[in-house]
Amino acid sequence: MFASLAPARRRLVFAVLALLLVGIVAAVAAFVVTRPTSDPVASVDQSVPGPVLLIPGFGGSTESLDVLAAELRDDGRDATVVALPDGGVGDLTVQAGTLRDAVDAALTRTGATSVDVVGYSAGGVVARIWAADLGGSEQARRIVTLGSPHHGTQVAALAAQFVPDQCADACQQLAPDSSVLTALNSGDETPEGPQWVSIWTELDQVVTPPSSASLDGAIDIPVQSVCADSTVDHGNLPRDPLVGAMVSAQLDGDSTVELGTADCSRLSS
Template identity: 65%
Template sequence: MLAGLAPARRRLLLAALAALVVGVVAVVAAVVVPRLATTTEEPVSQGDPGPVLLVPGYGGSTTGLQQLADVLTAAGRDAAVVPLPGAGTGDLGAAADVLGDAVDLALARTGATSVDVVGYSAGGVVARLWAADGGAAQARRVLTLGSPHHGTTIADLGSSLAPDQCPQACQQLTTGSELLRRLNAGDETPTGPTWVSIWTDDDQTVTPPSSAELDGALNITVQSVCADSTVAHGQLPTDPLVQGMVLAELAAGQPVDLGPADCARLSS
């Protein structure tokens, strides 16, 4: 049809067709893109706690977390520690995939509809990566302990002064890492679970300690409950006060805003 038209008329028709295509694309974008952008997970029911999965930090040690898992088990919870590949020093994204597999197995084994996840130190970043990649729909609560959600200057020092001693997870925990920039660029606490972050002001591993603060979470320092507490980063999973705080925050219902009135009860 176009071959039979004069060149001038052919160019006019082609221009009109091009304008029509652009208009259609604009309409589709206006209708479809906002719909995708506003799609969120539904909040997970808070009334029926399922199994608890505990995620170790950098280095992958499970000793301290196992003590916390034992406390949870004694309180009647189904609790297990998730060992991380590469002793927790490899890609945190790969560790999040391992957590995802463990969640699927726990849900299949127990018949529960959701899990609670406790991430210690870098394990809290792993939990967030898993939640951001679809895990939020499977979690009732995500609780992090002393987690460097916005990086730690200790990793910065390691990366700059001894890069050969700062493996992939260390690089990913620097304050300006691409992984943390992407993770924190949008909603730090995606819809689905409720979120709690607990940390200590005496942390000398996650520096500054306030790196553990999460926008949209219930943020609690150990010292806001017991002002004279001197718990260090490595003591978070084993300290009786912190263990009491974790038990309280993983109970059925919404997270609770703990304070000085709870100090004696939670420390015993």
């Protein structure tokens, strides 16, 4: 077809076709970039608090969270500690399904439209999986995590490497390079809908480094940034009076709040 054309005219035709091809590619790229991927999640009403669900950490022990739950009940809140399957050492995604069922049951029981969730240690990761993958971002008003290894802990990595037979599924998934954490942190770490807070201690020897508990998009509060002399460690986060007061402050009112040294005296009293 083009062979019969004069060289100059052939070059002109090829140039026009090239311009048309560039235009088509640009139009397709613009469509891909601008097309909506999904409808945004509406922010949950912050003015009406519902029940509080507390999620244990690795091992599933409820003892320390029972202390925090009792404090929240003294504040007039409906607070329940969620019992995790497999002794709290099984697949974190399965644990997130248990949280989903507990939330649905709490909403049915109370008639509330949303819940507040407090996740301790691995429980904070469970809360994030629920929010990101199981519709939790449409049901949660506030999500507060306590000493949660959002970006993994070297303790789990060492256990997975040197004693793999003793590092259960949840342990393996809490290693920094696990597929669960890689997927969870590959996009928005704090999906729209709830308000997010991460409370952690700089003296954590379980979540290593402690800054792994920092969560992009959340109000980020090391306990020592409020009271510099706090010696709370990982295991005592849920039962520490200062931390309990910090959690209550985040679940009260119409919004979460930044906390600092000016709040130490008030929260410690």
